[in-house]
Structures are given as C-alpha cells and as structure tokens.
Amino acid sequence: MHTAEALSKVLKVLGDATRLTMLKQMQDGEQCACSFVDCFDISQPAISRHLKMMRQAGLLLERRDKQWIHYRLNETSPFYPIVIELLNNIETEVTDCGCETDCAI
Amino acid sequence: MHTAEALSKVLKVLGDATRLTMLKQMQDGEQCACSFVDCFDISQPAISRHLKMMRQAGLLLERRDKQWIHYRLNETSPFYPIVIELLNNIETEVTDCGCETDCAI
DNA sequence: AGGTTATATAACGATTTTGTTATACAGATA
DNA sequence: TATCTGTATAACAAAATCGTTATATAACCT
Known part of the structure; x- marks a missing residue:
C-alpha cells in the first residue's frame, strides 16, 4: 500500500516510452x-x-563488471510488484538491437 | 496488451498526485x-x-446534470483494469472534503 | 604513460507541464 | 432580463522534462 504522492512519483518515472521500454x-x-x-x-x-x-x-540496481555497468530491476523495491504488473501489459516488440560491444551479454 | 508508447502516455497522466487522488x-x-x-x-x-x-x-466519462458535471471512471477504457489495479495500491486517506454545493451527491 | 571504450555529469535550449488570473459559456432562478 | 453558480477556455509565467554537445571519470589495453 502506498500514498498517492509516492505512487504518482513512480508512475511519472514509468510515464515515458523510452524508460518503459528499457524496463x-x-x-x-x-x-x-x-x-x-x-x-x-x-x-x-x-x-x-x-x-x-x-x-x-x-x-x-546496478552491477559493475570491468568497464561495463549492468542494470537490473530491483526486486526489493516496494513498487516492484506494480512495475512487473505493468510491464506484463506491454507487447513484446521485436527489437533486435543487440549490443555491439564485448560486454559479455 | 498495449504498446509501450500507449501505456506510457496513460502512465504519464497517472503520474501526478492530484490526478491520481481524483481517480x-x-x-x-x-x-x-x-x-x-x-x-x-x-x-x-x-x-x-x-x-x-x-x-x-x-x-x-462525464454526465451533465443541470449545471453540474459528474465524472466517473470509464470502465470501457482498455486501460481500465490497469487503472483499477493501480488505484487498489493507494492508501485510502481520510480526506473529508465534501462538496459544499447542491450538486446532489 | 598514452590511447581507447564505457559511462556520468555539466551546461544549455526547446518543449511540456502546471499553476495562475481573467474571461466566456451554460444552466438555474429571482 | 439580470444575476448567480458551476465549468471551460485563453493567455501567461515558472518550473520541470528531455534532448543535445562538450567534458570528466573509470577501467581496460597496448
């Protein structure tokens, strides 16, 4: 359970196509x-x-490996369940935009 | 199922404490x-x-009654289930801010 | 050490957001 | 008709957002 204030701040972060797609x-x-x-x-x-x-x-959350920084969803965020629920409503687009570097994934 | 583009637009609307509280x-x-x-x-x-x-x-959706306009959630919106899900995560605040007019509700 | 790659920060500008006040419109009522 | 109440729109200002280019930092690799 969250306050409207707190939830709105998170939704503002999610309210951008680029960020939503990254997530x-x-x-x-x-x-x-x-x-x-x-x-x-x-x-x-x-x-x-x-x-x-x-x-x-x-x-x-981030994890540094050599010069690369890997990002992942923070499963311990109080908003994690909401984020997942929202992401599950997004069509999986065919976005073959693989990383061109040696970042090992 | 929605595109990231479409969902982000809705989340941008929801990403405001005033609007979220109104909803x-x-x-x-x-x-x-x-x-x-x-x-x-x-x-x-x-x-x-x-x-x-x-x-x-x-x-x-809106409904006009005399000089008053009453608003309600649009249950036919493709985003209605998502909106409800989000609203269910908001604490019910004790906001006794009753309407001072004769709007009959 | 010096150069290359990956990422972050600074400084700036265009656009969007969100509030305000002033005004217009719609409907009720004296 | 004139006026009141409720709601919407217009015009504007302050602040936030989101992009850019330039530069700094961090780690790797000769």
Missing part, C-alpha cells in the same frame, strides 16, 4: 547500459539520465 | 467536479484541466 527489456534479465545506447535513437548521455532517474526512484 | 475518489463512484474544487488546494481552472487531461486519455 521491459530488463524484465528479460540484466542489461548492459551499452545495449540501451545501441537500442534507442537518442544520445548516450540521454540514456544515462534515464537510467539515473529510474535508479533514484529505487527501481533499478 | 481514487472516483473509484468510490461518480464525483461532481465541484467536489474536486473543494477538495484540492488549487484553482478551479487547474482542476478543470486535470479532468480534461484524463478525459482525453479516455479514462473518464
């Missing part, structure tokens, strides 16, 4: 930041800021 | 626009625009 991709498992840069038609700094926004909302 | 109140049934004006600490035109935004997103 959907992370539902399949950890994603390297570089794969988002490859996948979306916006600059690397823009991707970085979207990730920061979701991290600050507590929705993401 | 929560409508979950209890139809609400007169005037009751929102009484309930929230923003101007009547601001309330009117929040309502318009939700109407345009297809989330609300």
Whole structure:
C-alpha cells in the first residue's frame, strides 16, 4: 500500500516510452547500459539520465563488471510488484538491437 | 496488451498526485467536479484541466446534470483494469472534503 | 604513460507541464 | 432580463522534462 504522492512519483518515472521500454527489456534479465545506447535513437548521455532517474526512484540496481555497468530491476523495491504488473501489459516488440560491444551479454 | 508508447502516455497522466487522488475518489463512484474544487488546494481552472487531461486519455466519462458535471471512471477504457489495479495500491486517506454545493451527491 | 571504450555529469535550449488570473459559456432562478 | 453558480477556455509565467554537445571519470589495453 502506498500514498498517492509516492505512487504518482513512480508512475511519472514509468510515464515515458523510452524508460518503459528499457524496463521491459530488463524484465528479460540484466542489461548492459551499452545495449540501451545501441537500442534507442537518442544520445548516450540521454540514456544515462534515464537510467539515473529510474535508479533514484529505487527501481533499478546496478552491477559493475570491468568497464561495463549492468542494470537490473530491483526486486526489493516496494513498487516492484506494480512495475512487473505493468510491464506484463506491454507487447513484446521485436527489437533486435543487440549490443555491439564485448560486454559479455 | 498495449504498446509501450500507449501505456506510457496513460502512465504519464497517472503520474501526478492530484490526478491520481481524483481517480481514487472516483473509484468510490461518480464525483461532481465541484467536489474536486473543494477538495484540492488549487484553482478551479487547474482542476478543470486535470479532468480534461484524463478525459482525453479516455479514462473518464462525464454526465451533465443541470449545471453540474459528474465524472466517473470509464470502465470501457482498455486501460481500465490497469487503472483499477493501480488505484487498489493507494492508501485510502481520510480526506473529508465534501462538496459544499447542491450538486446532489 | 598514452590511447581507447564505457559511462556520468555539466551546461544549455526547446518543449511540456502546471499553476495562475481573467474571461466566456451554460444552466438555474429571482 | 439580470444575476448567480458551476465549468471551460485563453493567455501567461515558472518550473520541470528531455534532448543535445562538450567534458570528466573509470577501467581496460597496448
């Protein structure tokens, strides 16, 4: 159970097609930041800021491996069940935008 | 099932504490626009625009009765189940902000 | 050390959001 | 008709959002 105030803040983060799609991709498992840069038609700094926004909302966790940073859904977030529920309502698009680097996934 | 694009637009509408609270109140049934004006600490035109935004997103239906306009959740919206699911995660606040008019509810 | 790759931050501009006040419109009623 | 109440729209300002380019930082690799 959440306050309207708290939930609205999370929904504001989810209320963006780029971020929502990033989250959907992370539902399949950890994603390297570089794969988002490859996948979306916006600059690397823009991707970085979207990730920061979701991290600050507590929705993401990160893991550094060498020079790569892998992001995943934060299953311990109090909003995790809601996020999953919403993501399950999104069509899986055929977005073959594989990471071009050696990030090992 | 929805596209990330479409769902994000709805979530953007929901990503505002005022609108989310208005929706929560409508979950209890139809609400007169005037009751929102009484309930929230923003101007009547601001309330009117929040309502318009939700109407345009297809989330609300309106019914005119004399000079009053009553709003309710649009149960036929493809996003209705999602909206309900989200509203069910919101604490019921004790918001005794009854409508001061004769809007007959 | 010096260069390359991956990511983050800073600074800026265009656009959107969200509020305000002023005004218009709709319906009820004296 | 004139006026009151309820609601919507217009015009505007402040703040937030989201993109860009330039630059900084971190880690790897000669």
